[in-house]
Amino acid sequence: AQSVTQLGSHVSVSEGALVLLRCNYSSSVPPYLFWYVQYPNQGLQLLLKYTTGATLVKGINGFEAEFKKSETSFHLTKPSAHMSDAAEYFCAVSVAQGAQKLVFGQGTRLTINP
Amino acid sequence: NAGVMQNPRHLVRRRGQEARLRCSPMKGHSHVYWYRQLPEEGLKFMVYLQKENIIDESGMPKERFSAEFPKEGPSILRIQQVVRGDSAAYFCASSPSAGRSYEQYFGPGTRLTVT
Secondary structure, X not given: OOEEXXXXXXXXXXXXXXXXXXXXXXXXXXXXXXXXXXXXXXXXXXXEEEOOOOOEEEOHHHOXXXXXXXXXXXXXXXXXXXXXXXXXEEEEEEOOOOOOOOEEXXXXXXXXXX | OOOOEEEXXXXXXXXXXXXXXXXXXXXXXXXXXXXXXXXXXXXXXXXXXXXXXXXXXXXXXXXXXXXXXXXXXXXXXXXXXXXXXXXXXXXXEEEEOOOOOOOOEEOOOEEEEEO
């Protein structure tokens, strides 16, 4: 069975600092990995996804993530935090041989300090 | 192209009443998923439907919960005899029918409060 662990339920960084949100997954088959962002009282918006191919994936709003099979990780980074990045971030995994359910991590709430 | 639509956005029910949550997928999408988000938790899969078929309901509670996606009209998640523990945000997502597309597009959610 697949599972996702996000290390740190709360992360706080200063504006302009590096953002690093950690995600580790467990999957018995090659995973498809996703990062979603949720702003207060809104739905989830896809930031980026890894399916196959290049292991460094670039997404929207300057975010990127690197798939590391040996470490079973898919950490999300952004070089310079902006106040508008404050939100909840969810990592998810799908076994995906067709449209399938997503298994989500517990989420990481990102706070940006001015 | 309108996104995934859910209504109502907020729903208040007293214990014992029924809750009906509606989801209209994106145009051209024939796969619908329902997820539940309890306070301070991530999203948990409930059910996956295609038109007129339930494909995977492994995350649905055994009692009081049901879902449908009829040939015409929105997908409905129905909760009978609601209890306080049903209070949560319920999100619907949809994806295209093509096999190689794995991205799910989420609606804004319905926030159910049981009093």
